[in-house]
Amino acid sequence: MTGAWGGKDRHIVISGGSRGLGKTLVSGLLDAGYRVSSFSRTATEFIQQQAGNDRFFFAPADLSDKSSMATFLKSAESLFGPPYGLINCAAHAADGLLAIMSEEAIRKLLSVNGEGTLRLTRLVVRRMLLAKTGGVILNISSISSLRGFRGMSAYAFTKGGIDAFTRALARELGEQNIRVNSIAPGYYDTDMTRNLNETQKRQILHRTPLGRLGVPEDVVGPVLFLLSDHASFITGQCLVVDGGSTV
Numbered sequence: 001m002t003g004a005w006g007g008k009d010r011h012i013v014i015s016g017g018s019r020g021l022g023k024t025l026v027s028g029l030l031d032a033g034y035r036v037s038s039f040s041r042t043a044t045e046f047i048q049q050q051a052g053n054d055r056f057f058f059a060p061a062d063l064s065d066k067s068s069m070a071t072f073l074k075s076a077e078s079l080f081g082p083p084y085g086l087i088n089c090a091a092h093a094a095d096g097l098l099a100i101m102s103e104e105a106i107r108k109l110l111s112v113n114g115e116g117t118l119r120l121t122r123l124v125v126r127r128m129l130l131a132k133t134g135g136v137i138l139n140i141s142s143i144s145s146l147r148g149f150r151g152m153s154a155y156a157f158t159k160g161g162i163d164a165f166t167r168a169l170a171r172e173l174g175e176q177n178i179r180v181n182s183i184a185p186g187y188y189d190t191d192m193t194r195n196l197n198e199t200q201k202r203q204i205l206h207r208t209p210l211g212r213l214g215v216p217e218d219v220v221g222p223v224l225f226l227l228s229d230h231a232s233f234i235t236g237q238c239l240v241v242d243g244g245s246t247v
C-alpha cells in the first residue's frame, strides 16, 4: 500500500497479536507496509508462521506484568526504532453479575484491561515524545462502553475507562501531534465470544442492521484509516464498528 494509506515502514506496537482481532490486525498492518511488534502470553501457530519475517517481532509477555512490558518494548525498539503507533488490543473478558463476581475476576479485569493498558501506553508515549515524530494511539474498546449489557458491568467499567482515557490523552498529546482514538467493536466471532449461546447470538443478529456478527477483517480498514495520514485531523474520537447494532 502506498501514499497516505501506507505504512511507510513505520513501527506499530500491538498488544495481543496472537489471536482474534489482534492476529488479523497484525496481518493487515504487515500487508500495508508497517513494521509490527506484538506480544501475548502465549505464542500461537500464527505467530510461529511469522518466523523469518523481518518486519515482525513477537515476544511472550503479560500485559499485567510491568517488567515484561519494559523488556518487550526495549527489544522491539532495538529492532524497529521508536514506535510510531500503539494499538491497545489485548484484553481480558469476563462476564457475570457483579453481585456474585469473584474478587479474582475483578482483579484480573482491572489489572489487564486497566493498569496494563495504562502502563504500556505510558511506556510507548514516553518513547514517542523523545522521538518527536508524532504518532498514533488506537485503543480497542467495546460497544459495552456505550450501551448497557447485563452481565458485563465489570468489563464495561474497564472499556468505558478506555474511552474516557482516549479523550483525555488526546488533549494531553495533541500538541506533540500524537493522535489518540478508540475503536469500539460490536460482537465479533473470536475466542472472546465463543461462549455465547444460540439464543444470545440470535438476539445480537436481530438487533444488528447488517444482520451478522463481525469478522476480524471488519476492523482492519478502520484501523488502517485511523493510523494513516488520511486521519491526520482526527483525535479523541471513538469509531464504532458494530454493523449498526448500537444505532
Ligand SMILES: NC(=O)c1ccc[n+]([C@@H]2O[C@H](COP(=O)([O-])OP(=O)(O)OC[C@H]3O[C@@H](n4cnc5c(N)ncnc54)[C@H](OP(=O)(O)O)[C@@H]3O)[C@@H](O)[C@H]2O)c1
Binding pocket: 015, 016, 017, 018, 019, 020, 021, 022, 039, 040, 041, 042, 043, 061, 062, 063, 064, 088, 089, 090, 091, 092, 093, 112, 140, 141, 142, 143, 184, 185, 186, 187, 188, 189, 190, 191, 192, 193
Ligand atoms: N470479540 C469481540 O466480540 C469483541 C467485542 C468488543 C471488543 N472487543 C475487544 O477487542 C479486543 C480483541 O478481542 P478479541 O476478541 O480478539 O480477543 P481474543 O480472541 O480473546 O484475543 C485476546 C488477545 O489478547 C491477548 N491477551 C489476553 N490477556 C493478555 C495478557 N494479560 N497479556 C498479554 N496478552 C493478553 C491474548 O493472548 P494470550 O491469551 O496468549 O495472552 C490474545 O492475543 C479486546 O480489547 C476486546 O475487548 C472484542
